[in-house]
Amino acid sequence: MSITDKKQAILDTALRLFVAQGFHATTTAAIARQAGVATGTLFHHFPSKDALMQHLFLSIKQEFADAIIASAQPSGELKQDAKHLWFSALDWAIDNPLKQAFFQQYSMSPTVEQAVRMQAMNTILGFIGDLIEQGQTLGVIAPYPVALMQDNCHGQFLAATRYFIDNPDTWQQASHKEASFNLFWQAMASPR
Missing domain, CATH: 1.10.357.10 (Tetracycline Repressor, domain 2)
Structure with missing residues (x-):
């Protein structure tokens, strides 16, 4: 999976989880796991869950x-x-x-x-x-x-x-x- 694909997978997964579970109940670990990337990869693209939400x-x-x-x-x-x-x-x-x-x-x-x-x-x-x-x-x-x-x-x-x-x-x-x-x-x- 390319860097662009990983970033998009994170965004798509975050969207689904934020809508289904809410922002506060959704962890960065859950987003990374369901996106199929390492948590470090998520933080490489987005320094925080708030930054991910804003993006x-x-x-x-x-x-x-x-x-x-x-x-x-x-x-x-x-x-x-x-x-x-x-x-x-x-x-x-x-x-x-x-x-x-x-x-x-x-x-x-x-x-x-x-x-x-x-x-x-x-x-x-x-x-x-x-x-x-x-x-x-x-x-x-x-x-x-x-x-x-x-x-x-x-x-x-x-x-x-x-x-x-x-x-x-x-x-x-x-x-x-x-x-x-x-x-x-x-x-x-x-x-x-």
Whole structure:
């Protein structure tokens, strides 16, 4: 197994164990054992379990952001573009249930340092803040602090994905998909 393969095996195993057992109940020894690597190999790549968690968190956030950006089809109409991004984000969550479960557990967890969450929100998902600012400039998004709006978007995304994961048959129903976007948009829209 190459160094890259070993690192990926550690990350894949950590993801499964963190979701199944929780962060605190998962030991680095268990991760290494189930990944088929020596504990020293794990610590070669990640100096601590916290560093492993942070790397996993940021790499999954980056994968999520890359998938959404790759699906972007700018129309020039902010609401339509937001709708497309919303559905792309939900599609990613439905297609990646283990990674989404990880987000559900750890996105707001004190286990992930605030600085790491801020890096994810402002750097990796910075395009969302840009869209909010664009919408505020156009007067279609409420003029609230961008950081608060980003956290609100994140909370709504987690709520919607939780609903669709718990009720998978509803994801195929246009009325439910549309309702999820309408709830999201109404929370963001400028009061008129």
